[in-house]
Amino acid sequence: MRALPVGEDALLVEVDSGEEAHALHAELLRRRAEGSLTVREIVPAARTVLLDGLADPVRWARELATAALPPAPPLARDVIDLPVRYDGPDLADVAAHWGVSAREVARIHAATDFRVAFCGFAPGFGYLTGLPSRYDVPRRATPRTAVPAGSVALAGPYTGVYPRASPGGWQLIGTTDAVLWDHARVPAALLTPGTRVRFVPVDAEGAA
């Protein structure tokens, strides 16, 4: 575990894997909840957790540099089921990358237990991990100028769902009607870091 200073009052804590970042994030949330860590933002990412607005960055840099990596947190019991129609325009391309049929892409994807590794890109956009690395896909060579809200998409090791229409370069494999972001809801994001997610196929009429 390495704690890199960022500006005057932030630390970027770096670990070796997404699993370790998940464990570290859970441990830092626990310490904030118990009151021993005073910080404005705890931002998990692929291999790091950012602590921004730290009350005592020098002390925490020392402490985290020598601390043992926390054990993996128990699996969250709650799972969010996202209804999905596997009807994306890039389904055939993804099938070609995986070397399987489009129907098989849907079956593999829907059988995967995902977790929100971190958020970014847009409010409520989660980077979901869970697919084995042999299913990594490149981004599209030319990003689309408009990806519809609810698009279920793949890029690199991640699955994501576009919370609102935006430009984007991910491979679109399906569509969900779930509301990913509603700022009148608490929390506004349906998918928050650490949340378990499953995609549940529905037919075109929306019935499960």
Next chain:
Amino acid sequence: MTDRALFVVRAGALTTVQDRGRPGHAHLGVPRSGALDAPAAALVNRLVGNAPEVAVLETTLDGCALRPRCDVTVAVGGAPCAVTVDGRPAAWGAPVRVPAGAVLDVGAAVSGLRGYVAVTGGIAVEPVLGSRSTDLLSGLGPAPLADGAVLPLGSAGHVPAAHARVDVAPQPAPPAELVLRVTLGPRDDWFTPRALRTFTSRAYRVSPAGNRIGLRTEGPALERARPGELPSEGMVLGAVQVPPDGRPVVFLADHPTTGGYPVIAVVRPSDLPAAAQAVPGTPLRFVAVRRH
């Protein structure tokens, strides 16, 4: 009954509602947002007797024109500019009384980039995650002002003693040369020693391509010591990110919460208000300083 609202006569190039933003939601992908020149926004609030967190208008380069539907006190600050009420000159950087139906014109910036307009009671659009700020990256908060729009105003009064009204206050002039003090890292090791010397010794210029998300620069490209992509990681306000073209970008209030280009250094927060006022073409230097 008075109609506490502002009619937008002329929206200007880019006028947004801003307060102190929505920190605390970065883990959900929500940018911090908020006034870029935060001290100027706090000061105009103080001039009209508002608390510092009340929402104001942030103009860009060419000001705006507003017609209140009730008597209000306003104050214009940030980038210096001409102020008129129904065509008659009025004070900049001081409280100004605008009667109902009169037109307040906030002129083009004489120097600097971003003007701030506080109105007694504040701009009372619906808050999103505790803030009324327009976030141009993610689209949270109200849309930028448009000609003919109507903005609700909060009720005046309830001014805490600690934020008591002042009549006039000095404001820093926008910089002729922008000097940004930086602490190196967290990814300075992604750059060659020569690139680090270039970054902290050569002259840059503020690019016209900047916006509320980042201040872009023109100048020598910074060479990487290692190829490849950095996995996405959390980004802070003032982070100096170096995209593949090698020209540093200073992250401002609407910056993305995570990013994959290496951050060579971080600008001291106290230097960011000046960065927000630097017009395109302003000479820029990055000066490395030690952490406190």
